[in-house]
Amino acid sequence: MFSFDQLAKQFSDKFNTRHFPEAPGSLYHPAEYFLSMGGKRVRPVMCLMGNELFDVIQPDAWHAANAVELFHNFTLIHDDIMDKAPLRRGKPTVHVKYSEPTALLAGDVMIVRAYEYLGRIGMAHLPQIMRLFNTTAREVCEGQQLDMDFESRAEVSFEEYLHMITLKTSVLLAASLQMGAIIGGSGTGNQEHLYAFGKNLGIAFQLQDDYLDAFGDPEKFGKQPGGDIMANKKTFLTIQVSKVATPAQKKELLDLMKEDTPDKINRVLQIYTDCKADQWVRDLKDRYLSLALQRLESIAVTGSRKTPLRQLASFLIQRQS
Amino acid sequence: MFSFDQLAKQFSDKFNTRHFPEAPGSLYHPAEYFLSMGGKRVRPVMCLMGNELFDVIQPDAWHAANAVELFHNFTLIHDDIMDKAPLRRGKPTVHVKYSEPTALLAGDVMIVRAYEYLGRIGMAHLPQIMRLFNTTAREVCEGQQLDMDFESRAEVSFEEYLHMITLKTSVLLAASLQMGAIIGGSGTGNQEHLYAFGKNLGIAFQLQDDYLDAFGDPEKFGKQPGGDIMANKKTFLTIQVSKVATPAQKKELLDLMKEDTPDKINRVLQIYTDCKADQWVRDLKDRYLSLALQRLESIAVTGSRKTPLRQLASFLIQRQS
Numbered sequence: 019m020f021s022f023d024q025l026a027k028q029f030s031d032k033f034n035t036r037h038f039p040e041a042p043g044s045l046y047h048p049a050e051y052f053l054s055m056g057g058k059r060v061r062p063v064m065c066l067m068g069n070e071l072f073d074v075i076q077p078d079a080w081h082a083a084n085a086v087e088l089f090h091n092f093t094l095i096h097d098d099i100m101d102k103a104p105l106r107r108g109k110p111t112v113h114v115k116y117s118e119p120t121a122l123l124a125g126d127v128m129i130v131r132a133y134e135y136l137g138r139i140g141m142a143h144l145p146q147i148m149r150l151f152n153t154t155a156r157e158v159c160e161g162q163q164l165d166m167d168f169e170s171r172a173e174v175s176f177e178e179y180l181h182m183i184t185l186k187t188s189v190l191l192a193a194s195l196q197m198g199a200i201i202g203g204s205g206t207g208n209q210e211h212l213y214a215f216g217k218n219l220g221i222a223f224q225l226q227d228d229y230l231d232a233f234g235d236p237e238k239f240g241k242q243p244g245g246d247i248m249a250n251k252k253t254f255l256t257i258q259v260s261k262v263a264t265p266a267q268k269k270e271l272l273d274l275m276k277e278d279t280p281d282k283i284n285r286v287l288q289i290y291t292d293c294k295a296d297q298w299v300r301d302l303k304d305r306y307l308s309l310a311l312q313r314l315e316s317i318a319v320t321g322s323r324k325t326p327l328r329q330l331a332s333f334l335i336q337r338q339s
Numbered sequence: 340m341f342s343f344d345q346l347a348k349q350f351s352d353k354f355n356t357r358h359f360p361e362a363p364g365s366l367y368h369p370a371e372y373f374l375s376m377g378g379k380r381v382r383p384v385m386c387l388m389g390n391e392l393f394d395v396i397q398p399d400a401w402h403a404a405n406a407v408e409l410f411h412n413f414t415l416i417h418d419d420i421m422d423k424a425p426l427r428r429g430k431p432t433v434h435v436k437y438s439e440p441t442a443l444l445a446g447d448v449m450i451v452r453a454y455e456y457l458g459r460i461g462m463a464h465l466p467q468i469m470r471l472f473n474t475t476a477r478e479v480c481e482g483q484q485l486d487m488d489f490e491s492r493a494e495v496s497f498e499e500y501l502h503m504i505t506l507k508t509s510v511l512l513a514a515s516l517q518m519g520a521i522i523g524g525s526g527t528g529n530q531e532h533l534y535a536f537g538k539n540l541g542i543a544f545q546l547q548d549d550y551l552d553a554f555g556d557p558e559k560f561g562k563q564p565g566g567d568i569m570a571n572k573k574t575f576l577t578i579q580v581s582k583v584a585t586p587a588q589k590k591e592l593l594d595l596m597k598e599d600t601p602d603k604i605n606r607v608l609q610i611y612t613d614c615k616a617d618q619w620v621r622d623l624k625d626r627y628l629s630l631a632l633q634r635l636e637s638i639a640v641t642g643s644r645k646t647p648l649r650q651l652a653s654f655l656i657q658r659q660s
Contacts, residue, residue, distance in 0.1 A: 042481055044485075044487075096443055096444075100439075100440035118421075119421035119487055122421060123421070126446075126480050127481075129447070130473055130476040131477070133454060133469070133473050133476075134477075136469075137469035137470060141465075141466070144466070145465070148457075152454050152455045152458055153455075155451040156448055160363055163363055163366035163441070164363055166365075167365050
């Protein structure tokens with residue numbers, strides 16, 4: 019069996035090539051440009067790992083892995099348009115470097131390419147994989163729409179935010195694992211456990227991401243914290259604070275949202291810690307990580323086969339305790 | 340066998356229902372709104388006709404027809420964003436009625452829904468249909484990109500324009516017929532003839548569309564002619580004129596492109612007729628229609644089975660002679 023790092027290397031070696039024809043370059047260069055920005059390729063590796071948990075990696079798993087990675091990049095190109103994001107991974111986004119219409123079409127052609135890889139999967143698994151992939155793709159769109167809807171709402175409940183995050187980020191991680199499991203010949207019970215492992219891991223990852231964006235060490239986190247605060251973004255931290263803060267704290271937060279001063283970040287962080295929202299998010303992250311690992315343990319294969327997936331969990335989530 | 344009108348009615352009766360869940364309404368209402376605008380549903384009916392040319396209509400043909408119509412609507416929603424079109428069929432476009440991000444996502448979720456219908460097709464035909472559908476979808480994106488590229492170019496050759504039109508509009512008509520033929524159990528030779536019938540018919544239709552936009556009778560054409568001229572759009576007419584016009588005529592056209600006067604349309608039309616571009620386009624349309632009908636005749640089934648497809652050609656194209 020391969021470690022997470024080995025599979026990531028193997029996938030990147032295969033994936034880092036052209037995925038589109040040369041012409042018309044006005045459409046395909048922007049698409050290739052975006053793919054060349056790289057990324058951790060977590061989802062396709064999860065697909066390969068889902069397969070290898072049950073059997074040696076099948077050719078179909080590579081097709082599914084390509085499809086998942088291209089679908090993910092399709093969502094990123096379109097999300098960048100919707101969010102008017104100027105940069106991704108330090109480079110100009112497609113709509114900035116080229117144009118919005120071209121970015122829209124480059125995204126469109128990328129989801130079609132994803133389905134071209136999916137279509138190479140053999141008869142034995144294609145119908146089930148198609149159903150899972152399509153349902154997941156629609157859920158990811160729903161998650162993005164809810165995320166945009168929440169921006170203009172004053173109050174969002176914990177349940178609503180959790181539902182949005184699950185759709186926007188967790189289901190694709192979960193489905194990537196399950197697609198691999200299907201190709202690896204897993205039964206439905208084990209597939210369900212593996213899906214739940216991925217879903218809970220994804221939620222833990224988002225909890226960590228929201229936490230680090232506020233409290234992360236810039237050296238380790240790779241970027242200056244406070245981005246979400248400056249953008250008045252809703253996060254697990256703001257959701258919890260809006261539940262437990264005093265009227266005075268709530269008023270201060272509302273006032274701070276109108277400000278743009280460098281002081282803003284520290285004053286908001288102070289309210290977060292006064293409300294113990296930092297600890298609440300860390301605890302909840304650990305709880306979802308535990309839930310994920312429990313579901314991994316429930317899968318009926320020998321423990322040693324699960325080592326790469328435990329590595330994946332450690333790679334994605336740093337334990338607090 | 341059913342006539343074109345009967346199949347159009349049957350398809351609309353089945354298709355005019357919800358295609359998406361209720362929630363989140365912020366995503367699915369815009370998608371349903373666009374579908375409710377209607378349309379001639381030519382492509383799905385072509386899919387059904389392609390099937391019935393060879394055999395009674397199979398359940399798979401209805402799935403493919405739904406997929407084709409949803410894919411077509413996906414391209415329309417995104418094209419409207421790219422073209423900044425305020426209206427479609429007299430109603431506000433999705434990005435105008437809702438917002439650009441919502442229109443982008445409504446389009447995304449519509450192509451996914453198209454693949455959900457495609458995924459219901461049985462094992463016997465799914466792989467081949469997937470390949471054809473995916474190739475065609477990518478070609479349609481290429482056509483839209485080329486169309487946008489040509490807008491900013493001074494000169495576009497006939498061959499380039501024909502290639503763009505083929506990708507942007509003809510291949511989906513052709514593929515719709517072929518998907519039906521595959522499901523109807525047709526051999527590859529007959530599939531190729533039917534594809535070529537659809538492709539040439541699509542080119543004839545576009546030639547007619549370009550002609551009618553300039554010279555059409557507003558009573559019959561349903562809209563005031565001259566839209567393409569006012570928008571300085573490249574059409575088969577402008578392509579031909581740029582080939583045969585005198586230097587003086589070319590200069591006058593360039594000057595007219597900067598104008599916005601009501602007189603502009605008549606003066607441009609005068610140059611078109613002076614260059615005999617109107618006759619050239621009508622002749623070329625008849626030639627592509629003949630090419631299409633020749634390919635239809637080459638299909639090895641009894642002539643009476645081809646009656647609905649001949650009706651389709653008459654419905655789409657009015658003969659000049």
